[in-house]
Amino acid sequence: MKTVSARRPVENKPAKVRRRDREKTKAEILQIAFEEFAESGLLGANADAIAAKAGITKRLIFYYFNSKEELFIAVLEMAYGKMRLAEEDLHLATLEPEAAIRRLAEFTFDFHQANPEFVRLVAIENIHRGRHIQRSEKLTQMTRPIIGQIERVLAKGKSLGAIRPEIDAHELHVTLNALSIFSVANRHTFEAQFRWDMSSPEAKARRRREIAEVLWRYVRSDECSSAADRS
Amino acid sequence: MKTVSARRPVENKPAKVRRRDREKTKAEILQIAFEEFAESGLLGANADAIAAKAGITKRLIFYYFNSKEELFIAVLEMAYGKMRLAEEDLHLATLEPEAAIRRLAEFTFDFHQANPEFVRLVAIENIHRGRHIQRSEKLTQMTRPIIGQIERVLAKGKSLGAIRPEIDAHELHVTLNALSIFSVANRHTFEAQFRWDMSSPEAKARRRREIAEVLWRYVRSDECSSAADRS
DNA sequence: CCCGTAATTAACCCATTGGATAATTACAGC
DNA sequence: GCTGTAATTATCCAATGGGTTAATTACGGG
Numbered sequence: 001m002k003t004v005s006a007r008r009p010v011e012n013k014p015a016k017v018r019r020r021d022r023e024k025t026k027a028e029i030l031q032i033a034f035e036e037f038a039e040s041g042l043l044g045a046n047a048d049a050i051a052a053k054a055g056i057t058k059r060l061i062f063y064y065f066n067s068k069e070e071l072f073i074a075v076l077e078m079a080y081g082k083m084r085l086a087e088e089d090l091h092l093a094t095l096e097p098e099a100a101i102r103r104l105a106e107f108t109f110d111f112h113q114a115n116p117e118f119v120r121l122v123a124i125e126n127i128h129r130g131r132h133i134q135r136s137e138k139l140t141q142m143t144r145p146i147i148g149q150i151e152r153v154l155a156k157g158k159s160l161g162a163i164r165p166e167i168d169a170h171e172l173h174v175t176l177n178a179l180s181i182f183s184v185a186n187r188h189t190f191e192a193q194f195r196w197d198m199s200s201p202e203a204k205a206r207r208r209r210e211i212a213e214v215l216w217r218y219v220r221s222d223e224c225s226s227a228a229d230r231s
Numbered sequence: 232m233k234t235v236s237a238r239r240p241v242e243n244k245p246a247k248v249r250r251r252d253r254e255k256t257k258a259e260i261l262q263i264a265f266e267e268f269a270e271s272g273l274l275g276a277n278a279d280a281i282a283a284k285a286g287i288t289k290r291l292i293f294y295y296f297n298s299k300e301e302l303f304i305a306v307l308e309m310a311y312g313k314m315r316l317a318e319e320d321l322h323l324a325t326l327e328p329e330a331a332i333r334r335l336a337e338f339t340f341d342f343h344q345a346n347p348e349f350v351r352l353v354a355i356e357n358i359h360r361g362r363h364i365q366r367s368e369k370l371t372q373m374t375r376p377i378i379g380q381i382e383r384v385l386a387k388g389k390s391l392g393a394i395r396p397e398i399d400a401h402e403l404h405v406t407l408n409a410l411s412i413f414s415v416a417n418r419h420t421f422e423a424q425f426r427w428d429m430s431s432p433e434a435k436a437r438r439r440r441e442i443a444e445v446l447w448r449y450v451r452s453d454e455c456s457s458a459a460d461r462s
Numbered sequence: 463c464c465c466g467t468a469a470t471t472a473a474c475c476c477a478t479t480g481g482a483t484a485a486t487t488a489c490a491g492c
Numbered sequence: 493g494c495t496g497t498a499a500t501t502a503t504c505c506a507a508t509g510g511g512t513t514a515a516t517t518a519c520g521g522g
Binding site: 251277278279289290293298299 | 478479480481482483487488489
C-alpha cells in the first residue's frame with residue numbers, strides 16, 4: 001500500500017543509463033569533486049555542478065557519499081593518499097646528508113608546485129579548522145612515513161658530523177613544508193602586494209634553489225662545511 | 232505620483248534608532264565583518280549575522296558598503312592597514328645585523344600568533360586568488376615599507392661582512408613570512424596528521440626560536456660567525 | 463526468460479540569504 | 493519650529509542549492 005501518487009518522470013525520453021560500474025562512478029565523482037572543492041571551497045563547490053561535470057545526476061552523489069561534507073572528507077582522503085604514495089618514491093637513504101636534504105627540499109617543492117589543487121584543498125581544510133581531517137579515521141591513522149625518512153637522514157648526518165645534533169625531524173618537516181607550501185598558497189596576496197612575480201618558471205626555479213639553501217644551512221653543523229657548488 | 236501602496240511597517244513600535252554616527256557605525260560594521268569573514272570565509276559569512284552582532288539592520292550594511300564583496304574588500308584594507316601600522320614600530324636600524332634579523336623574525340612571528348584572524352583572512356583571500364586585493368586601489372598602492380627596512384638591515388650587514396652579499400630582501404621576506412604564517416595557517420591539518428602540538432605556549436616558544444635560527448643561519452656569511460647564545 | 467537488487471534518473475522541496483523597496487526617524491542649519 | 497537630507501528600520505523577493513521521494517533501468521543468477 002505504498003500507493004498511487006508517485007511522481008511520473010516525463011514519458012518521452014527513456015533516459016539511457018550511461019554505465020553501471022560502482023567503483024568507476026565513485027572514482028569519477030571523487031575526481032570532479034576534488035577539482036571543484038579545490039577551486040571553490042567547501043561552501044562554494046556546487047553539487048549540481050559536480051554532477052553536471054561528471055555527467056551524472058546529483059542524486060548519485062548523495063547515493064554514494066551521503067552528504068557534501070562526507071564527500072569532502074573522501075576527497076581529502078584521496079588527496080592525502082596520493083601525496084603519501086609520492087613520498088614513497090623518495091629514496092633518501094642512499095644519499096649523503098647534504099644531497100639528501102637538498103633532494104628532500106626540491107622534491108617537496110616540486111610536488112606542491114605540481115599539485116596546487118592539493119595545496120588549496122589543505123588551505124581550505126585549515127580554514128575549517130581541520131574539522132574533517134579529524135573526523136576521518138583513515139586520515140588520523142595514516143601516520144606519514146616521511147618523518148621516518150627524515151629521521152634516518154638526520155641520524156646519518158649527525159653521526160657523520162655533517163648535521164647539527166639538535167635538529168629535530170618534526171621541526172625540519174614543518175620548516176620545509178612552510179617554505180614550500182607558501183609559494184603556492186600565498187602567491188596571490190603576495191604578488192598583489194609587491195607586484196612581484198612568483199609564478200614564472202624563473203621565479204620558481206630561484207625559489208626552489210633558495211629553499212634548498214635555507215634548509216641545508218639550517219641543519220648543517222657549524223664547522224664551516226662545504227657550501228657545495230650551487231652554480 | 233509614486234503613490235499609494237507603500238509597505239507599512241507594523242505600527243505599534245516606533246523603533247527607536249540607536250545612534251546617528253556615520254563613522255562609528257561603519258567602523259563597528261567593519262570590525263564585526265572582519266570577525267565574521269575571518270571565521271567563516273567570504274561565502275560562509277552571513278550578512279544577517281553581521282547585522283545582528285553589530286546590533287543594526289542588514290540594510291545598513293548595504294547602505295554603507297554596497298555589496299558583500301565590497302565589504303570584504305574594506306575589511307581587507309583595514310586588516311592590512313593595521314599590519315602596516317604595526318610594522319612601523321619595528322626599529323631595526325639601530326640594531327646589529329644578527330640582532331636585527333632575529334628581532335625581525337620574532338616580531339613577525341609574534342604578530343601572526345597574536346592575529347590569527349588576520350592570517351585566516353589572508354588565506355581566504357588567497358583561496359579566492361587575490362581577486363579582491365587586486366581590485367582595491369588602496370591595497371595595490373600600499374607598498375609595504377617593511378621591504379625598505381629589510382633592505383637597510385641587509386645593506387648594513389653586508390658592508391660589515393656579517394651577511395652574505397647574495398641575500399635578497401624579497402626572498403628573505405618571503406622566507407620569513409612562509410615560516411611565520413604557516414604556524415598559524417596550517418596548524419590544524421598538521422596537528423591532525425602528526426598529533427603534534429603547535430598551539431601550546433611551549434611549542435610556540437620553540438617554533439619562535441627555531442624560525443629566528445633558520446633565518447639567521449640563512450643570511451649570515453659563511454665565515455663561521457658567532458652563533459650567539461641562544462639559551 | 464524471469465526477477466530481485468543495485469545503479470541511475472527525473473522531479474520536487476524548502477531553508478537560506480544576498481539584495482531591494484520603501485517607510486521612518488533623527489539632526490543640522492536656517 | 494520647519495524642513496531637507498542622511499541614517500536607520502521593517503518587510504519582502506527571488507534565486508540558489510543541499511537534500512529527498514520515488515520511478516526507472518540495467519544486470520547477474522537461477
